[in-house]
Amino acid sequence: MAFKVLIADKSDKICETILKERGLEPVVKTGMTPEELKACIGEYDAIVVRSATTLTADILKEAKNMKVAVRAGAGYDNIDVAAAKENKIVVMNTPTGNSQSAAEHAFALMMALARQIPQANTSTHAGKWEKSKFKGVEICGKTVGIVGCGNIGKIFADMAHGHHMTVLGFDPFLSDEVAAKLNIKKVTMDELYAKSDFVTYHTILTPETKGMVNKEAIARMKKGIRLINCSRGAIMNEQDILDGIASGQIAGLACDVYANEPAKEHPFFGNENIICTPHIAASTKDAQIRVAQQAAEQIADFLIDGNKRNAVKGSY
Ligand code: MLT
Numbered sequence: 001m002a003f004k005v006l007i008a009d010k011s012d013k014i015c016e017t018i019l020k021e022r023g024l025e026p027v028v029k030t031g032m033t034p035e036e037l038k039a040c041i042g043e044y045d046a047i048v049v050r051s052a053t054t055l056t057a058d059i060l061k062e063a064k065n066m067k068v069a070v071r072a073g074a075g076y077d078n079i080d081v082a083a084a085k086e087n088k089i090v091v092m093n094t095p096t097g098n099s100q101s102a103a104e105h106a107f108a109l110m111m112a113l114a115r116q117i118p119q120a121n122t123s124t125h126a127g128k129w130e131k132s133k134f135k136g137v138e139i140c141g142k143t144v145g146i147v148g149c150g151n152i153g154k155i156f157a158d159m160a161h162g163h164h165m166t167v168l169g170f171d172p173f174l175s176d177e178v179a180a181k182l183n184i185k186k187v188t189m190d191e192l193y194a195k196s197d198f199v200t201y202h203t204i205l206t207p208e209t210k211g212m213v214n215k216e217a218i219a220r221m222k223k224g225i226r227l228i229n230c231s232r233g234a235i236m237n238e239q240d241i242l243d244g245i246a247s248g249q250i251a252g253l254a255c256d257v258y259a260n261e262p263a264k265e266h267p268f269f270g271n272e273n274i275i276c277t278p279h280i281a282a283s284t285k286d287a288q289i290r291v292a293q294q295a296a297e298q299i300a301d302f303l304i305d306g307n308k309r310n311a312v313k314g315s316y
Contacts, residue, residue, distance in 0.1 A: 003303045004043060008032065009050035011072055011292045018296035022304065038062050046299045048072055048292075049079070051261070051279070057083035068302050072295040073098060073282060074151070075232060077205045081315045090308060091315035092298050096151050097291035098282035103155035105281035106200050106230040109254035113198070113226045114139050116252075118275050137197075140164045145196030148203035148231065149174045149184060156200060157184050168192050193220040198228065205232035213237065218244040224251045230281040233258035238267055245273050256281045 002025040007015055010030050019026040029040070030052070037053065041063045048070050049055060055069055060083045063069075069084055071093040084091045112118055115136035123130045144160050146153045149171035157167045161183060169184035170192050179186045192199065199221070203209045213227070214237040227250060229236060238259070244250035254275040258266055261279055268274045282291070294310075301307040308316065 003045040005046040005048065005299055006041065006044040007048045008037065009048070009052045009072070011048055011050065011295070012288045013292075014289055015048060015072070015292035015296045018293060019300060022296075022300035024300060024303065034059060041066065045303060046070065048295045048299070050291075051075075051078055053078065055079040055084070057086075060084055060087050060089060063087060063089060068092060068299055070094070070295045070299055072291040074102070075204055076312055077232065079312075081312055085315050089315070090302065091312040092295075092302075092308075092310045093312060094291045094294035094298070095310055097294045098284075098287035099151035099155055101284040101287035102152045102202075102230055102281040103159065104284075105256060105277070106152070106156055106202070106228050107159050109228045109230070109256065109275060109277070110139065110144070110198055110200065110226070112275055113228065113252045113254045119272060139198070142166070142197040143168060143195050145170065145187075145192035145199040146184065147171075147189075147192065147199060147201045149179070149182075150202060152230075153200075153202040154182055154184075156202065157182055168196060189217070190220055193217065193225075194222060196222060196225060198226045200228040201231045201235060203231050203235065205234055209235045211235070211237050213241065215240040215243070218249055221249060223249055225249070226252045226254075228254045230256040233261070233263075242267060242271070245271065 002023055005019050005024050005026045007026055007028045016026045038059050041059060045065055046068045050072050057080045060080060066089045068090045069079055071079060074093055074095050076091060076093045079091050081091050116134045120134040140163055143166040145168045146156055147170050149169040160167050167184050168187045170187060170189050174186060212235050218240055241253060252273045255268060256277045257279050268276055298309050
């Protein structure tokens with residue numbers, strides 16, 4: 001009997017196609033409630049999720065036949081990795097599939113912040129012609145600090161160099177050799193905050209990074225800094241950010257991610273110095289094809305050949 005794979009979140013068709021080609025049986029069931037998922041998850045050998053489905057300990061306990069859970073994306077904070085391990089389920093992600101898209105979105109947000117493009121667009125559509133209100137800054141010659149120099153941070157660095165920016169980086173896992181090769185100046189968080197005109201965050205959510213952008217961190221930043229967050233909303237203390245903006249310490253924030261998603265209401269909404277997008281950094285046709293393809297191939301390789309790729313630490 002073929003291995004059954006549940007595709008629980010909207011994924012590109014290529015995921016199903018590859019699974020079928022490899023002799024597996026994909027079943028697409030999206031938009032299930034946690035109860036519905038709990039009731040059916042026991043039938044499957046593998047599951048593909050994006051960010052809409054949360055695999056809690058409670059749900060994973062019912063996944064009696066499951067061998068592998070794949071997050072078609074980079075961040076896997078919607079999967080309880082410890083609970084997966086307890087239930088002998090290997091967790092995998094597809095860490096490179098959407099890096100280019102995420103870096104491009106972060107870069108676009110940096111440009112949008114520098115020139116207040118969304119605000120100017122809204123104002124112009126409203127017939128206001130506020131030419132003198134929207135005086136921006138250039139990015140050329142400025143310093144950008146990258147917090148988290150993994151796949152996305154590295155691509156961002158390359159784009160920043162193309163725009164003649166000085167690139168500082170903070171990442172405990174970035175070796176001196178790689179930093180030198182990429183022309184990223186490795187610095188402490190203190191130095192990064194003190195010298196950067198822009199800071200972009202590309203870190204995963206861990207107990208260490210949760211709430212890291214708080215009052216104390218903001219006080220160490222260069223006055224008038226501009227922040228970009230395409231990582232996870234919970235790395236920021238929202239009230240501290242709003243206070244930093246009100247005092248002028250932070251000139252602007254561009255934000256793609258929120259502590260609670262979907263975010264239909266949020267204290268950032270309506271603030272004229274904050275640009276918001278609805279967690280779309282990885283939402284390009286190109287990235288979605290790549291992550292769906294990688295997810296399917298990783299599942300097939302694991303179920304058929306026992307070949308473990310991009311398995312998340314702590315799940316095996
Ligand atoms: C990711 O973790 O891969 C990104 O946040 C993309 C997403 O969840 O849509």
